Amino acid sequence: MSNVARAFDQHTHRGVVRSVPGPASNDRNDNAAWEVLPMGAMPPMMFQLRLHDGSSRSFAFSDLREVSCPHAGVVQLHLFAMAKLVITIEGRHLRELAGGLSCAGIRWVQESDPRSAGRPETEPEVTRITIEQIAD
Numbered sequence: 371m372s373n374v375a376r377a378f379d380q381h382t383h384r385g386v387v388r389s390v391p392g393p394a395s396n397d398r399n400d401n402a403a404w405e406v407l408p409m410g411a412m413p414p415m416m417f418q419l420r421l422h423d424g425s426s427r428s429f430a431f432s433d434l435r436e437v438s439c440p441h442a443g444v445v446q447l448h449l450f451a452m453a454k455l456v457i458t459i460e461g462r463h464l465r466e467l468a469g470g471l472s473c474a475g476i477r478w479v480q481e482s483d484p485r486s487a488g489r490p491e492t493e494p495e496v497t498r499i500t501i502e503q504i505a506d
Contacts, residue, residue: 402480403467403479403482403489403494403495404477405476405477406475406477407475413431413473416428417471417479418477418479420479421481421499422482422483426478429447429451429457430451435448437468437471439465443464445458445459445471446458446459447459447471454503454506455501456501456502457499457500458498458500458502461498462495467479481496482496
C-alpha cells in the first residue's frame with residue numbers, strides 16, 4: 371500500500387491542470403446577432419429568439435425539422451411540436467446562422483432594434499424575426 375501512496379504523491383503535481391478559464395460568456399452581448407457554441411461544447415436542448423421589443427421565446431432543437439434558405443437574406447425554420455410553426459429570420463450574412471442552426475450549434479439569435487444605428491454592412495445582422503403557426 372505504501373508503494374501506491376508514494377506513486378500517487380509523485381504524480382499528483384505533474385501535468386495537473388489547476389484551472390481552465392471557461393469561454394467568455396457573451397450571453398448579454400448586444401453587439402452580436404447570435405451566439406455560436408464553442409468547439410467541443412455540448413449542443414443545447416433549446417435555442418432562444420430574442421426579439422427587439424425585449425421579449426424572448428425558446429424552442430427545442432428536437433422540434434426543428436427543416437432549415438431552409440429560400441433566397442438571400444432569409445432563413446426559415448420549420449418546427450413540428452404541439453403546433454406547426456415556421457420561423458422566418460431576415461437579415462444579411464445569415465449563412466453561418468443557417469449552418470449553426472442545422473447542427474444545433476446556436477444558443478440564441480438576437481433581432482436588431484430598428485431604433486438603433488445600423489451595423490456595418492460587412493457584419494451579420496438579423497433585422498426581423500417572424501413566427502407563424504401553420505394550420506394542420
